[in-house]
Amino acid sequence: MNIYETSPHISTPVTYADSMNRGERFVKRLADILVSGVGMLVLSPFFLIIWLLIFFNGGQPVYKQERIGYHGRAFNILKFRTMRKDAEKDGIPRTEEERMAQMTRIGHFLRDYHLDEFPQLWNVFRGDMSLVGYRPERQVFIDKIMEHNPDYIQLYQIRPGLTSMATLYNGYTDTMEKMLTRLDMDLEYLTTRSLGGDIRIIWITVLSIIKGKKF
Numbered sequence: 001m002n003i004y005e006t007s008p009h010i011s012t013p014v015t016y017a018d019s020m021n022r023g024e025r026f027v028k029r030l031a032d033i034l035v036s037g038v039g040m041l042v043l044s045p046f047f048l049i050i051w052l053l054i055f056f057n058g059g060q061p062v063y064k065q066e067r068i069g070y071h072g073r074a075f076n077i078l079k080f081r082t083m084r085k086d087a088e089k090d091g092i093p094r095t096e097e098e099r100m101a102q103m104t105r106i107g108h109f110l111r112d113y114h115l116d117e118f119p120q121l122w123n124v125f126r127g128d129m130s131l132v133g134y135r136p137e138r139q140v141f142i143d144k145i146m147e148h149n150p151d152y153i154q155l156y157q158i159r160p161g162l163t164s165m166a167t168l169y170n171g172y173t174d175t176m177e178k179m180l181t182r183l184d185m186d187l188e189y190l191t192t193r194s195l196g197g198d199i200r201i202i203w204i205t206v207l208s209i210i211k212g213k214k215f
Contacts, residue, residue, distance in 0.1 A: 016154040036124035067136035072156045075128040078119035082107030132198040133161025134186035163205040171215045
């Protein structure tokens, strides 16, 4: 099933309750600000090196792409550029194989070690995202997903994140089947999340990156 297939049946939306109370959400947001702020300071020399490498290889170092996040609001997600500047210039989404073919040499390295996502610490700091949460999608993909499962809208209760169990174990989602599997995992996160669970997900993410796991 590819991302352009539609479903002949749309189920009735289900209400999913956020498992975190107000106090836990406050602590989570405070942790996001502190960790992302310190992270940007500590990693700033690496930011500069990566910026220069991309710049001198003929690319615009940082690019923005509109995603839909908290309360259904659009925001610009930030990433270090990994593909050629003319990639997706027609606005048509690419499969993972097509994306790999359009990737630059430095882009492969950045993507393998998830260094391309460093600029998203700024998204976390300003409140567009959280350290842990569902991965935000473009509206074109959300529309396709909701043709199959309208419960996607329930995710708007929380901020999207840099990492999640769905991201770790479902990988890059270039098919509708993967997108729907990730949605099920994200909805489970919404209804079971906790501060301790977030710490565990961050720890697993760090270990996965150090081990060079692709996700």
